[in-house]
Amino acid sequence: IPGQRFEAGTVIFERGEQGDKAYLIRDGRVEISTDQGGKKVVIANLGPGEVFGELALISHQARTATATAATDTETLVISTERLQAAIDAADPLLQTLLRGNLGRFIWTQRFMLQHAAPKTAETSLEHQAEHDMAVEADIQRAMKSREFELFYQPIIDLRDGRIGGFEALMRWRHPDRGTVSPGEFIGVAEATGQIVAMGAWALEEALDALKRFQAIVDGPGRPPLFMSVNVSGRQLLELEEIDRLGAVLARSGVDPEQIKLEITESLLVDDPMHAAVALQQLREKGVRLAIDDFGTGYSSLSYLHLFPLDTLKIDRSFVSDMVHDPRRERIVRAISGLARDLDLNIIAEGVENDEEMQSLDRFECDYVQGFLLAKPQTAGDIEALLKQ
Ligand code: C2E
Ligand code: CA
Ligand code: CA
Numbered sequence: 001i002p003g004q005r006f007e008a009g010t011v012i013f014e015r016g017e018q019g020d021k022a023y024l025i026r027d028g029r030v031e032i033s034t035d036q037g038g039k040k041v042v043i044a045n046l047g048p049g050e051v052f053g054e055l056a057l058i059s060h061q062a063r064t065a066t067a068t069a070a071t072d073t074e075t076l077v078i079s080t081e082r083l084q085a086a087i088d089a090a091d092p093l094l095q096t097l098l099r100g101n102l103g104r105f106i107w108t109q110r111f112m113l114q115h116a117a118p119k120t121a122e123t124s125l126e127h128q129a130e131h132d133m134a135v136e137a138d139i140q141r142a143m144k145s146r147e148f149e150l151f152y153q154p155i156i157d158l159r160d161g162r163i164g165g166f167e168a169l170m171r172w173r174h175p176d177r178g179t180v181s182p183g184e185f186i187g188v189a190e191a192t193g194q195i196v197a198m199g200a201w202a203l204e205e206a207l208d209a210l211k212r213f214q215a216i217v218d219g220p221g222r223p224p225l226f227m228s229v230n231v232s233g234r235q236l237l238e239l240e241e242i243d244r245l246g247a248v249l250a251r252s253g254v255d256p257e258q259i260k261l262e263i264t265e266s267l268l269v270d271d272p273m274h275a276a277v278a279l280q281q282l283r284e285k286g287v288r289l290a291i292d293d294f295g296t297g298y299s300s301l302s303y304l305h306l307f308p309l310d311t312l313k314i315d316r317s318f319v320s321d322m323v324h325d326p327r328r329e330r331i332v333r334a335i336s337g338l339a340r341d342l343d344l345n346i347i348a349e350g351v352e353n354d355e356e357m358q359s360l361d362r363f364e365c366d367y368v369q370g371f372l373l374a375k376p377q378t379a380g381d382i383e384a385l386l387k388q
Contacts, residue, residue, distance in 0.1 A: 006069035022054035028073030151376035165226030168206035207252035216386040228260040233267035236278040256286030283308040316350025336363040
């Protein structure tokens with residue numbers, strides 16, 4: 001691992017910059033700071049053995065704070081490639097744990113930067129729980145003041161090139177922070193259990209929208225539009241909750257055939273026996289079940305027949321790497337073949353360009369979803385689109 005030296009006072013990186021390196025301090029001290037209303041706030045003072053800059057590295061997002069060498073400092077530099085190689089080599093279980101914890105950690109870190117009083121590295125752990133509670137309270141407030149909203153991304157049926165259905169995706173219209181993506185709050189909501197109420201709300205809301213969409217496109221010879229709704233594993237922990245979802249479905253009056261619940265692959269991996277029971281109960285309500293992010297959760301293909309699945313969504317990462325990596329392309333082709341043999345529909349997600357679209361055509365996918373075709377948008381925008 002290469003090293004790098006910084007003289008006292010040197011700014012190592014600045015908040016807002018794009019980051020692709022993390023640093024391990026060998027010697028010296030580094031101050032991590034941000035500014036609040038033009039005033040510099042020191043968040044942490046780090047010393048030998050401590051790491052900084054790793055958040056931007058993992059989340060591929062801009063630096064959330066500024067790092068300055070407080071004394072002459074010697075570091076080891078960890079590059080994105082080096083980290084990725086280490087993650088790739090890790091045990092799948094460890095990889096899964098890393099992803100879950102880091103997602104939550106990145107959220108609390110950001111939240112701390114925006115809302116918290118200054119603190120030192122020594123006290124930040126103590127404050128962690130406090131901040132989790134602050135996020136929890138913010139979500140609670142947001143639910144009451146109806147700040148959550150669903151966007152809908154069209155899913156295109158490759159048989160006729162028309163919209164076959166939609167995926168409902170949550171957004172948070174935050175009064176101070178603007179539109180917040182689910183990547184920033186679903187992790188916390190899952191950790192606190194709030195996702196259970198939010199998910200039930202999302203299902204109800206999405207089915208309401210589906211009824212309006214179906215009423216617009218109601219022609220002979222046109223299959224009815226479907227709605228895909230994401231369901232967190234947390235929502236399926238208690239079988240009582242499955243009954244509550246069943247009640248929402250029944251109240252909506254929507255034909256359950258047109259409802260797909262998207263379950264992530266990790267749910268099946270973490271506890272296959274519970275998942276089999278939970279999914280069977282959902283299936284008995286008549287809805288269709290899709291396995292989301294397929295290919296990322298290290299599930300064994302031999303599991304698939306255990307679950308009453310209808311649809312397999314090939315994860316975006318495969319779709320976007322496929323064009324440049326013949327091995328991935330072969331994997332996608334093999335997964336598609338297996339899905340067909342098991343009578344599963346295939347949705348390829350994250351299609352961003354024509355090259356990817358052409359590859360997918362060859363694999364006989366049933367549906368495609370991605371920015372190339374349509375972005376997630378408000379219910380109002382979808383209604384206007386369907387009326388065209
Ligand atoms: P997901 O289920 O994999 O949803 C697809 C994500 O890919 C969405 O991100 C969508 O905006 C994005 N996407 C679609 N096409 C493209 C493309 O061509 N390129 C790229 N780069 N991205 C594309 P979004 O809306 O930020 O949602 C992120 C994740 O948050 C979702 O991933 C899902 O796991 C979770 N989520 C969203 N809404 C809900 C919800 O209501 N309940 C639960 N439990 N999770 C939700
Ligand atoms: Ca999904
Ligand atoms: Ca997905």
